[in-house]
Amino acid sequence: MKRFTILALISLLLVACATSPTGRRQLMLVSEETAISASKEAYAQTLKPLSEEGKVDNDPVLTKRVTEITERLVAQAVKMRPATSAWDWSIKVIDDPEVVNAWCMAGGKMAIYTGLIEKVQTTDDEIAQVMGHEIAHALANHQAEKMSVSMATSVGVAAVGVVSDRPGIAMSGAAAAALLAIKLPNNRAAETEADRMGIELAAKAGYDPRAAVTLWEKMGKVGGGNRQPQFLSTHPAPENRKQALGARV
Numbered sequence: 366m367k368r369f370t371i372l373a374l375i376s377l378l379l380v381a382c383a384t385s386p387t388g389r390r391q392l393m394l395v396s397e398e399t400a401i402s403a404s405k406e407a408y409a410q411t412l413k414p415l416s417e418e419g420k421v422d423n424d425p426v427l428t429k430r431v432t433e434i435t436e437r438l439v440a441q442a443v444k445m446r447p448a449t450s451a452w453d454w455s456i457k458v459i460d461d462p463e464v465v466n467a468w469c470m471a472g473g474k475m476a477i478y479t480g481l482i483e484k485v486q487t488t489d490d491e492i493a494q495v496m497g498h499e500i501a502h503a504l505a506n507h508q509a510e511k512m513s514v515s516m517a518t519s520v521g522v523a524a525v526g527v528v529s530d531r532p533g534i535a536m537s538g539a540a541a542a543a544l545l546a547i548k549l550p551n552n553r554a555a556e557t558e559a560d561r562m563g564i565e566l567a568a569k570a571g572y573d574p575r576a577a578v579t580l581w582e583k584m585g586k587v588g589g590g591n592r593q594p595q596f597l598s599t600h601p602a603p604e605n606r607k608q609a610l611g612a613r614v
């Protein structure tokens with residue numbers, strides 16, 4: 366019986382494996398479709414209270430600036446992976462000067478927090494690097510991969526209780542897992558993959574690849590205080606990345 370269970374588990378894992386755009390094997394217990402629909406719900410639920418507080422896209426100049434950058438990146442993302450032209454891509458600027466973060470959920474639902482722009486004083490080239498990197502995570506299906514790993518290790522089930530920062534927000538289990546997925550760190554291989562693809566996307570969209578290095582330098586300085594930027598808490602140490610990126614650009 367025990368052997369049967371182990372064999373069943375192994376065959377499940379084999380069936381559930383996928384290959385990323387750079388040829389890496391991924392554990393996939395959650396389909397990309399599930400990740401996309403769960404993300405859609407998580408996105409709407411995350412933005413709703415912020416929107417009611419007037420914190421979403423409340424600076425037309427900044428919204429226009431960020432939208433223009435992400436539109437150029439999305440045009441390249443669609444060329445890199447044509448099926449994503451069917452995605453309902455969206456970017457929102459969230460007014461929270463204390464949050465140094467940005468993300469792109471499965472299906473192209475993006476957000477950038479004003480802290481990343483104001484505290485880090487990011488240039489357009491640097492914003493393009495952050496968003497290119499985040500878009501790459503979505504293109505490579507990293508969110509479904511993280512949802513799968515959470516499920517496989519059952520960490521996700523226990524952790525779902527902590528995903529909602531705001532009490533009273535009801536979310537389906539899948540949406541909560543999708544939200545959790547953007548808050549958990551990616552593995553090192555997924556990060557390297559997102560760096561590689563992100564720099565390529567940004568370069569093809571006309572943004573300077575050297576900004577990938579200056580971005581991490583500036584981000585590291587912001588992280589010098591006692592509050593580490595959220596973005597850095599889910600990403601490898603700036604020093605390690607800078608070296609790897611420096612070798613690339």
Ligand SMILES: [Zn+2]
Pocket residue numbers: 498502551556559600
């Ligand atoms: Zn990343």
